Amino acid sequence: MTLAAARAILPTLETAPADPEGDKAALERLAYWAVRYSPLVGIESVDTLFIDATGCAHLFGGEAAMLADIEARLARAGIQACMAMADTPGAAWALSRYRPRTLAPVGETVAALAGLPVKALRLDDASVLTLGRLGLKTIGSLSAIERPALARRFQGVPAKAVTALLERLDQATGRRHEPIDPLLPLPGWQVRQAFMEPVAHTEVMATAVRALIEDLCLILQEAGQGVRRLQLSAFRVDGTVATCAVGTSRPNRDAAHLMKLMAERLDDIDAGFGIDLLLLAARDSERLGPEQLGDRRVAEMRSVAELMDRLSARLGGGTVSRLRHRPGHLPERAQTLAPVGEDRLGWDQLPAGQAPRPLRLLMRPEPIEVLAEVPEGPPRSFRWRRALHRIARAEGPERIAPEWWLNPTDHTRDYYRVEDEEGVRFWLFRHGLYAVPGVRGAELPQPVWYLHGLFA
Amino acid sequence: MKSVARNDNLPPVPASRPGPGAARLAGLKAEVAAIEARGHRLSEPDGKTPGPVSLSRLVEARPDQGWMHEAWAEKPVDHVPAMAFLLNWLRDDGRPFLWVVSPTAVREHGLPYGPGLAAQGLDPGRFILVRPRKDQDALWALEEGLRSPALSAVVGEGLAMELAESRRLALVAKDHGTACFLLQRTARPAASATYSRWQVRAMPGAPDPHDARAPGPARLQARLVKHRGGYRPQTHDLEWQDATHHFRVAAPLADRPPAAETGASRHVG
Numbered sequence: 047m048t049l050a051a052a053r054a055i056l057p058t059l060e061t062a063p064a065d066p067e068g069d070k071a072a073l074e075r076l077a078y079w080a081v082r083y084s085p086l087v088g089i090e091s092v093d094t095l096f097i098d099a100t101g102c103a104h105l106f107g108g109e110a111a112m113l114a115d116i117e118a119r120l121a122r123a124g125i126q127a128c129m130a131m132a133d134t135p136g137a138a139w140a141l142s143r144y145r146p147r148t149l150a151p152v153g154e155t156v157a158a159l160a161g162l163p164v165k166a167l168r169l170d171d172a173s174v175l176t177l178g179r180l181g182l183k184t185i186g187s188l189s190a191i192e193r194p195a196l197a198r199r200f201q202g203v204p205a206k207a208v209t210a211l212l213e214r215l216d217q218a219t220g221r222r223h224e225p226i227d228p229l230l231p232l233p234g235w236q237v238r239q240a241f242m243e244p245v246a247h248t249e250v251m252a253t254a255v256r257a258l259i260e261d262l263c264l265i266l267q268e269a270g271q272g273v274r275r276l277q278l279s280a281f282r283v284d285g286t287v288a289t290c291a292v293g294t295s296r297p298n299r300d301a302a303h304l305m306k307l308m309a310e311r312l313d314d315i316d317a318g319f320g321i322d323l324l325l326l327a328a329r330d331s332e333r334l335g336p337e338q339l340g341d342r343r344v345a346e347m348r349s350v351a352e353l354m355d356r357l358s359a360r361l362g363g364g365t366v367s368r369l370r371h372r373p374g375h376l377p378e379r380a381q382t383l384a385p386v387g388e389d390r391l392g393w394d395q396l397p398a399g400q401a402p403r404p405l406r407l408l409m410r411p412e413p414i415e416v417l418a419e420v421p422e423g424p425p426r427s428f429r430w431r432r433a434l435h436r437i438a439r440a441e442g443p444e445r446i447a448p449e450w451w452l453n454p455t456d457h458t459r460d461y462y463r464v465e466d467e468e469g470v471r472f473w474l475f476r477h478g479l480y481a482v483p484g485v486r487g488a489e490l491p492q493p494v495w496y497l498h499g500l501f502a
Numbered sequence: 503m504k505s506v507a508r509n510d511n512l513p514p515v516p517a518s519r520p521g522p523g524a525a526r527l528a529g530l531k532a533e534v535a536a537i538e539a540r541g542h543r544l545s546e547p548d549g550k551t552p553g554p555v556s557l558s559r560l561v562e563a564r565p566d567q568g569w570m571h572e573a574w575a576e577k578p579v580d581h582v583p584a585m586a587f588l589l590n591w592l593r594d595d596g597r598p599f600l601w602v603v604s605p606t607a608v609r610e611h612g613l614p615y616g617p618g619l620a621a622q623g624l625d626p627g628r629f630i631l632v633r634p635r636k637d638q639d640a641l642w643a644l645e646e647g648l649r650s651p652a653l654s655a656v657v658g659e660g661l662a663m664e665l666a667e668s669r670r671l672a673l674v675a676k677d678h679g680t681a682c683f684l685l686q687r688t689a690r691p692a693a694s695a696t697y698s699r700w701q702v703r704a705m706p707g708a709p710d711p712h713d714a715r716a717p718g719p720a721r722l723q724a725r726l727v728k729h730r731g732g733y734r735p736q737t738h739d740l741e742w743q744d745a746t747h748h749f750r751v752a753a754p755l756a757d758r759p760p761a762a763e764t765g766a767s768r769h770v771g
Contacts, residue, residue, distance in 0.1 A: 349650055353600075353650040357646060365633050366631070369627070400621075405582055405586060406611050439717040440716070440717070465717035469707060470580075471720065500582040501720060502586030
């Protein structure tokens with residue numbers, strides 16, 4: 047029916063333009079919300095969510111209560127939803143559409159599905175039509191037929207369609223496993239705290255978070271694990287979710303330390319109208335055996351790591367780093383900044399016998415104005431940041447070839463260590479070579495001088 | 503008035519007007535001063551040129567000489583010599599240290615460069631580099647570092663701080679027994695609670711012994727401009743010694759004016 051025809055029948059018809067992108071985003075938001083029921087939530091299609099309730103139902107007082115809770119909360123948010131619970135995602139899909147609110151008992155999936163139309167197997171229209179012509183209207187009649195017989199009846203139908211049909215049937219009955227594509231990577235460990243009354247005060251929340259962290263640390267201790275990334279999700283009463291995360295530089299399960307890190311981030315969580323559930327998940331964890339008490343070296347290493355965690359939790363990522371050595375000829379590539387938690391800094395692999403290197407390297411080489419130039423030698427004087435420096439002594443060149451395999455048009459650098467008349471020591475380089483008649487072409491661009499570092 | 507100079511090194515206590523309690527007060531003051539001066543017996547506040555022993559005592563920032571020291575560069579080009587001087591204080595302890603540097607200092611002088619540091623006998627792996635965006639964060643980071651038991655020292659580079667803030671840092675440093683070193687580049691030193699302040703500037707060095715045209719070992723001039731332990735202002739010309747990874751007094755030219763030396767090295771230019 048066209049819109050015009052529909053309006054002719056009902057002039058007061060309310061219309062809204064279709065917004066598939068918006069629907070998708072809304073479903074995704076809903077999926078994040080559904081993480082409160084289970085860490086394993088998947089978006090199946092444009093209108094379906096799968097929640098893996100395995101091992102989660104007892105938190106809500108049983109399967110029936112869990113279903114009722116989901117439905118009640120969705121209804122309060124103004125969302126009409128059909129849902130069902132079964133042994134397999136396929137069966138849950140079928141029941142939610144054709145027998146909403148069904149709770150198929152464990153092991154009785156086949157019986158529960160028997161009366162449903164074949165369309166409930168998530169088949170395309172062509173397959174449904176073919177099955178209808180064969181008189182197979184319900185899933186029960188389809189699963190009653192032996193496999194070879196089924197294949198015989200489908201002669202003339204593309205083999206792919208038959209395979210898809212059998213796959214759907216097996217997925218629904220549980221003969222074939224159907225994985226749920228998780229929305230979020232599954233946390234190794236997770237603890238939760240639901241509130242009877244929504245919480246809006248940060249202090250109350252901090253107390254709850256402290257208790258959660260202590261719980262989690264106990265679990266981690268039993269498992270011999272330490273957390274590297276801790277994520278807190280706060281579920282607000284209006285159905286939105288706020289999250290914050292902290293990282294540690296080495297596996298840790300010290301509740302006091304983790305709480306200090308988390309406290310820096312708690313302010314980021316806006317409680318809105320109140321929070322009714324907190325989930326704390328160890329997103330990344332690593333093995334952490336029991337530690338010897340009183341070992342000074344271990345204690346020092348730990349307290350350095352904890353200091354770096356605290357600094358980067360407050361100051362933001364990227365502000366705390368260590369100096370790391372990378373093998374490389376170009377001076378700016380020989381050192382990189384390693385993030386918190388990187389232990390292999392590589393300074394033991396620094397080549398010995400290198401020409402002197404400056405104490406400070408500028409973030410990028412700064413062009414200098416060379417006033418008295420001597421071909422194939424250091425300049426007599428130059429101007430850097432408006433100040434004139436007359437060179438008293440110089441050493442060089444140390445020729446460093448460009449990384450031609452990365453940047454074929456880069457020029458050779460000739461580094462000079464120079465000292466000006468006041469005793470200031472610079473590291474200069476000439477980028478490129480002079481043209482020499484008969485040796486190098488005169489078409490070469492005039493080389494440019496740069497200042498790259500400063501010596502003591 | 504009673505004689506109060508128990509320690510010959512002490513400056514004489516100014517004579518006060520004679521009164522009933524004055525002599526007693528002066529005696530007590532002297533006693534306190536004598537106690538405070540303990541540990542500085544090797545000092546030469548009379549202005550004599552210090553020998554190598556006392557100089558190393560002075561140049562090394564020792565715990566009994568306070569917990570906060572500053573290397574100050576007046577001109578931008580003196581910043582890196584001042585840093586080299588400060589590294590002296592960090593060299594002996596093998597534990598990591600915190601290096602808090604302002605964005606301005608990074609822009610002006612770049613980052614500490616590992617290969618150069620390693621050549622000076624300092625393991626670059628000991629650096630924990632913090633580059634806060636705000637000065638307030640930098641002070642917080644310094645304080646956190648001072649409270650941590652595992653660091654050998656905490657260094658603040660190019661940070662603007664008020665007298666009260668520096669006093670607070672000095673107190674935290676003292677309470678936790680971790681030294682705090684400051685590297686400042688300002689035209690004029692700010693009022694601060696630092697225990698000692700050294701003004702460092704680059705000096706023209708001697709030529710390389712094997713190549714008269716090449717720069718020899720680095721030379722710098724360190725001027726003690728402030729010391730709460732009673733040292734008089736004094737100036738030392740120091741020369742880098744590669745064998746020991748330390749600065750030593752630049753002996754042969756120490757007493758000669760720098761100008762003459764520059765003149766002597768001119769012919770190689």
